[in-house]
Every structure is written in structure tokens, then in C-alpha cells.
Amino acid sequence: MAVLLIAEVQGGELAVDATAKALTAAAQMGEVTILCASEGCAGAAEAAAKLEGVSKVLCADDAAYGHDLAEPLADLIVSLAGDYEHIVAPSTAASKNVMPRVAALLDAMVISEVTAVVDANTFERPIYAGNAIQTVKSGDAKKVATIRTSTFDAAGEGGSASVETIGAAANPGLSEWVEDKVAASDRPELTSAGVVVSGGRGVGSEEDFKLIEGLADKLGAAVGASRAAVDSGYAPNDWQVGQTGKVVAPDLYVAIGISGAIQHLAGMKDSKIIVAINKDEEAPIFQVADYGLVADLFEAVPELTGKL
Amino acid sequence: MKVLVPVKRVIDYNVKVRVKSDGSGVDLANVKMSMNPFDEIAVEEAIRLKEAGKAEEVVAVSIGVKQSQETLRTALAMGADRAILIVAADDVHTDIEPLAVAKILKAVIDEEAPGLVLCGKQAIDNDMNATGQMLAALTGWSQGTFASELDIEGDSATVTREVDGGLQTIKIKMPAIVSVDLRLNEPRYASLPNIMKAKKKPLDEKTAADYGVDTAPRLEIVKTSEPETRKAGEIVGSVDELVAKLKEAGAL
Ligand SMILES: Cc1cc2nc3c(=O)[nH]c(=O)nc-3n(C[C@H](O)[C@H](O)[C@H](O)COP(=O)(O)OP(=O)(O)OC[C@H]3O[C@@H](n4cnc5c(N)ncnc54)[C@H](O)[C@@H]3O)c2cc1C
Numbered sequence: 001m002a003v004l005l006i007a008e009v010q011g012g013e014l015a016v017d018a019t020a021k022a023l024t025a026a027a028q029m030g031e032v033t034i035l036c037a038s039e040g041c042a043g044a045a046e047a048a049a050k051l052e053g054v055s056k057v058l059c060a061d062d063a064a065y066g067h068d069l070a071e072p073l074a075d076l077i078v079s080l081a082g083d084y085e086h087i088v089a090p091s092t093a094a095s096k097n098v099m100p101r102v103a104a105l106l107d108a109m110v111i112s113e114v115t116a117v118v119d120a121n122t123f124e125r126p127i128y129a130g131n132a133i134q135t136v137k138s139g140d141a142k143k144v145a146t147i148r149t150s151t152f153d154a155a156g157e158g159g160s161a162s163v164e165t166i167g168a169a170a171n172p173g174l175s176e177w178v179e180d181k182v183a184a185s186d187r188p189e190l191t192s193a194g195v196v197v198s199g200g201r202g203v204g205s206e207e208d209f210k211l212i213e214g215l216a217d218k219l220g221a222a223v224g225a226s227r228a229a230v231d232s233g234y235a236p237n238d239w240q241v242g243q244t245g246k247v248v249a250p251d252l253y254v255a256i257g258i259s260g261a262i263q264h265l266a267g268m269k270d271s272k273i274i275v276a277i278n279k280d281e282e283a284p285i286f287q288v289a290d291y292g293l294v295a296d297l298f299e300a301v302p303e304l305t306g307k308l
Numbered sequence: 309m310k311v312l313v314p315v316k317r318v319i320d321y322n323v324k325v326r327v328k329s330d331g332s333g334v335d336l337a338n339v340k341m342s343m344n345p346f347d348e349i350a351v352e353e354a355i356r357l358k359e360a361g362k363a364e365e366v367v368a369v370s371i372g373v374k375q376s377q378e379t380l381r382t383a384l385a386m387g388a389d390r391a392i393l394i395v396a397a398d399d400v401h402t403d404i405e406p407l408a409v410a411k412i413l414k415a416v417i418d419e420e421a422p423g424l425v426l427c428g429k430q431a432i433d434n435d436m437n438a439t440g441q442m443l444a445a446l447t448g449w450s451q452g453t454f455a456s457e458l459d460i461e462g463d464s465a466t467v468t469r470e471v472d473g474g475l476q477t478i479k480i481k482m483p484a485i486v487s488v489d490l491r492l493n494e495p496r497y498a499s500l501p502n503i504m505k506a507k508k509k510p511l512d513e514k515t516a517a518d519y520g521v522d523t524a525p526r527l528e529i530v531k532t533s534e535p536e537t538r539k540a541g542e543i544v545g546s547v548d549e550l551v552a553k554l555k556e557a558g559a560l
């Protein structure tokens with residue numbers, strides 16, 4: 001069975017971690033062809049060709065695909081769909097935007113956030129903020145799915161697939177890109193970081209979030225936040241961890257001033273080791289933490305940062 | 309311009325669901341149900357468009373069990389002008405898949421001819437994040453998903469979207485499907501007089517069959533199981549002890 005895996009390409013470069021993790025899931029469904037669609041994506045296609053277990057890479061280099069606009073990209077994917085039984089992508093913001101559109105154009109139901117491949121037609125996915133796991137069997141001729149990358153190991157490198165350049169599909173011209181507001185950062189990317197330090201409403205201000213960032217930098221960690229911290233303007237939206245934010249599963253997750261609402265736990269409870277620092281010993285976060293410290297974060301965090 | 313707002317009746321976000329021991333699903337009997345929180349944000353945005361003179365009418369629509377009436381009454385109490393209930397199930401445990409929901413909404417659009425559909429980014433029960441995108445595919449309209457800002461000017465809309473790296477702004481042609489994210493606005497509470505008034509606002513009732521849409525699921529639910537649970541670890545007495553424990557565990 002043939003699988004088309006839509007690579008995550010950011011600014012013309014392959015997002016290796018997300019793509020390689022989705023590849024591990026895709027390879028359990030059949031023989032994998034990777035599509036790189038972006039502007040100036042030849043380098044991304046070369047990088048994708050080196051991933052272990054890829055049989056072919058398609059490279060669609062066109063300005064229409066430069067900014068993750070759903071309409072032109074969906075039309076391109078649909079134009080290629082005839083050759084594949086499965087069309088999958090890592091569940092990034094870009095693919096959550098486009099894959100349901102692709103599925104509907106193919107009269108298929110999208111299977112969002114797959115966490116396990118049982119067989120080529122049967123998948124597990126979390127529902128209700130991860131409080132239940134559903135096993136679903138797709139009866140559609142084409143299976144369109146997004147893969148929750150935090151549950152799959154990344155495929156290795158060492159492949160040498162051929163790269164084929166393909167033309168663009170007609171652009172329906174329904175949308176245009178205006179601007180991106182992306183903060184440059186030297187920190188590791190949140191969804192692939194080995195250590196994540198997150199702050200919640202308890203941190204109290206944007207200013208004091210520097211405490212969280214300082215600890216993160218000491219640990220070489222990415223910074224995360226609860227929804228309350230983002231809503232209050234202490235942290236940018238792309239730091240939100242949870243049911244409706246990012247899902248992370250690092251080796252070490254440090255939750256500071258976060259109560260542990262189910263919507264937050266949905267995004268981090270698969271972390272290997274969880275540390276919670278909270279002044280309320282009743283906070284639900286302690287029910288999932290491996291190590292809990294009941295303390296005022298304004299004392300504990302500087303002390304911890306100092307002692308590392 | 310008419311704005312169509314699809315609202316879903318879901319388990320209240322404060323309730324923790326229980327998986328039934330026989331693996332047949334989750335227990336929704338006697339559980340508090342509410343409007344999907346993202347849909348409250350969509351209703352709020354639609355009402356603000358009307359208050360700003362950019363929309364003439366706000367129509368809320370819900371697909372599901374008869375009890376979804378309550379969800380529609382909430383939308384009406386917030387300020388929607390009228391509502392359409394499309395009964396597509398009689399068991400509260402039956403979830404209509406986004407593809408079928410989108411097909412029904414497409415049929416509603418054909419009848420109602422709205423200039424904008426404002427839906428939620430994600431239903432917090434099935435966590436699909438799909439209906440808006442699917443509806444955009446079926447209508448051939450543009451889509452602006454995960455919106456944290458929306459500005460409509462004539463025949464186009466500027467949408468700021470919450471994406472993985474931060475924020476992206478795009479310009480889309482109207483008519484459009486916009487799915488709303490958490491930071492678009494803060495929904496209002498319905499006042500008591502408005503709750504009373506909402507009881508008199510029109511609420512049409514239809515069925516999925518009226519629109520000729522087959523709602524049979526494409527994804528057969530083989531089983532529903534409990535996730536692996538974590539057990540609480542230990543409470544440490546000091547920062548020093550925390551550092552020692554983390555070193556011992558190989559985490560530092
Ligand atoms: C539709 C929907 C989607 C949602 N999606 C998400 C999501 O994706 N991610 C998410 O995180 N949430 C999400 N939420 C919100 C969630 O329900 C909670 O409201 C949120 O997680 C609470 O954030 P918090 O723990 O930072 O704040 P709070 O619950 O207010 O907790 C703050 C904590 O800080 C502690 N604290 C205060 N001061 C100190 C101090 N000096 N030292 C130590 N501890 C201190 C307090 O004891 C408390 O436990 C969502 C909600 C809805 C309705």
C-alpha cells in the first residue's frame with residue numbers, strides 16, 4: 001500500500017524531527033513517498049530523501065506553497081492522491097489547517113492526532129483531552145490522517161531516495177499571505193525539546209516569566225506556558241501546552257505555578273519525568289508529578305536555577 | 309451580511325469523563341453539558357460584527373440530539389437572532405462526524421446564503437479540529453483557521469492565526485469560513501432579560517434527512533479505553549532534595 005507523507009517544511013527547510021516522527025507512523029501503513037511543497041524547497045527535499053525508509057521524494061517548489069496557505073496546498077495534494085491509499089502528515093498547525101480540507105475534497109473523514117497505528121486501517125487517537133483513547137477503523141477508500149508526533153520515535157537517517165520535481169497545481173487564489181510574527185529564539189523547539197520548563201498564572205507577570213526563562217536556559221530547555229499564562233499576556237501563544245495548544249513529551253517537564261487542569265495535562269502527561277513547583281499542596285498537578293515541591297516559586301525557582 | 313455560527317453541545321469542560329468499563333464509550337448520562345467553549349467565542353465574534361454594523365443577522369445552527377436546543381437557546385440569549393436545530397441522533401452518545409456535519413452545514417449554506425461562517429477551532433469532546441476546514445472544502449470557500457484577530461473589509465477579511473511559530477496574518481476572500489481560537493475575544497454572559505427574550509426567538513427544527521445527508525460514520529469505533537494513568541510521585545522537602553532526586557533519576 002502506498003502512503004503519501006506531507007513533510008513539514010518551515011521557511012524552505014525540512015522540520016526534520018516532526019517529519020521523521022510522522023514517517024515512523026507512516027511506514028507502518030505502507031511504502032512511503034514524501035511530498036515537500038514550499039518555496040525553494042529543494043534543500044528540504046534532499047534532507048527528506050535521507051530519511052530511513054523513504055522510497056521517493058516529490059518536490060513542488062512554488063511560491064503558492066510558501067506560507068502554508070490551505071487552499072492551494074490542498075489542491076496539490078488532491079491532484080496527487082490517485083496514487084496513494086494513505087495521506088498523512090505530522091499534526092502541526094500547518095497540517096491541521098490543510099489535512100481536513102484534503103480529506104473532505106476526497107470525501108473521506110480525517111483521522112486527527114493518531115497516537116498508534118494498529119493496522120493500515122485502524123488507528124488510536126485521544127479524545128476528551130486525552131481522558132479516553134479511541135480505536136477507530138476507517139472505512140474510507142483513502143485514509144487521511146495527522147500523526148501526533150510526541151508518541152512516535154523519529155525515523156533515522158541513512159536513506160537515499162530519489163527526488164522528483166513536480167509542477168504546481170492551479171492556485172484557486174482565495175487567500176494571500178500578509179505577514180508572520182515569529183519570535184526568533186536560540187532555545188530548542190517546544191515539541192522536540194528534551195526538557196521543557198513551563199510557567200502558569202502563578203508566575204504573575206510577563207516580567208516574572210524571566211524566572212521561568214532563566215531556569216529553562218540553565219537546563220537547555222524549551223519554554224512552555226499554560227493557557228492562563230498566555231491569555232494573561234505573560235507568554236506568547238506558541239508556548240501554550242495543552243489540549244488546544246502543543247502536545248509535548250520531553251524527558252523532563254517542569255511545571256511552575258500551574259494548577260494542572262485537565263486541558264493542561266492533555267499536553268504534557270506523557271512526559272517521562274514531571275516536576276511540579278506550586279505553593280498549593282492540593283494542586284492537581286501533584287497527582288501526576290514524579291517530584292513535587294510545595295513552595296513559593298519566587299523563592300524556589302531562583303534557588304533551583306542557582307544550584308544547577 | 310448574514311453570519312452562520314455552528315455550535316456544538318458537548319460535555320462541560322470542567323467535567324472529567326469516565327470511560328465505560330466495557331470499552332463501549334464514555335459515560336455521558338447525567339453529565340453536565342454546555343456549548344463548546346470555542347463556539348461561545350464564535351457566537352461572541354458574530355454578535356460583535358453585528359454590533360459594529362458589519363453583519364445584519366446572526367444564525368446559530370446545531371446538529372445532534374434534540375437537547376442541542378438548549379445550546380441554541382444559549383446562543384440566542386447571547387444575542388444570535390435565530391437558530392436552526394438539525395436533529396441527527398437520538399442517543400446522546402452518538403457523535404456526528406465532522407464530514408457529515410460539514411455536509412449538513414453546506415446544505416444550510418445553500419439555503420441561507422451567509423457571507424461568513426464562524427465556527428470553533430475544535431470540539432472539546434472529539435478533539436477533531438476539522439469541521440471548518442471540511443466545510444471550506446465542500447463550499448470551495450477560503451478558510452481562516454485558528455483566528456485570534458478578524459477584520460472584515462468589504463469582500464475580503466484579514467485574519468491573524470495562531471500557528472506553531474507564533475502568529476500569521478493572511479488575507480482571505482469573502483465568503484469565508486473562519487475557525488476561532490481562544491484569544492479572539494472573551495464571550496459575554498447572557499443576562500437574565502436576554503435569556504427570557506431568547507425563549508421567544510425563532511428556533512427551526514429539521515432533520516439530517518431533510519438535507520439528504522447520510523450521517524453514517526466513516527470511522528467505526530472499535531473500542532474506547534482508559535489512557536495509561538500516572539501515579540503521584542513523591543513530595544520533596546527542599547530544592548536541594550529536588551536536585552538530588554533529579555540527578556539520581558538521570559534527569560540532570
Ligand atoms: C476550551 C478550553 C481549552 C483549553 N486549553 C488549554 C490548553 O491547551 N492548555 C492549558 O494549559 N489550559 C487550557 N485551558 C485552560 C485550563 O482549563 C486552565 O484554566 C488553565 O490550564 C489554568 O492555568 P494555570 O494552571 O496557569 O492557572 P491556575 O489554575 O490559576 O493555577 C495557578 C497555580 O499557580 C499556583 N501559584 C500561584 N502563586 C504561586 C507562587 N507564588 N508560587 C507557586 N505557585 C503559585 C497556584 O497555587 C495555582 O495552582 C483550556 C480551557 C478551555 C475551556
Ligand SMILES: Nc1ncnc2c1ncn2[C@@H]1O[C@H](COP(=O)(O)O)[C@@H](O)[C@H]1O
Pocket residue numbers: 313314315316317344346347350369370371372404406409426427428429430431432434435436437438439440
Ligand atoms: N454537531 C455539530 N453541530 C454544530 N456545530 C458543530 C458540530 N460539530 C462541529 N461543529 C463546529 O465545528 C467546530 C469544530 O469541531 P470539530 O471539527 O468536531 O473539532 C466546532 O467548534 C463547531 O463550531
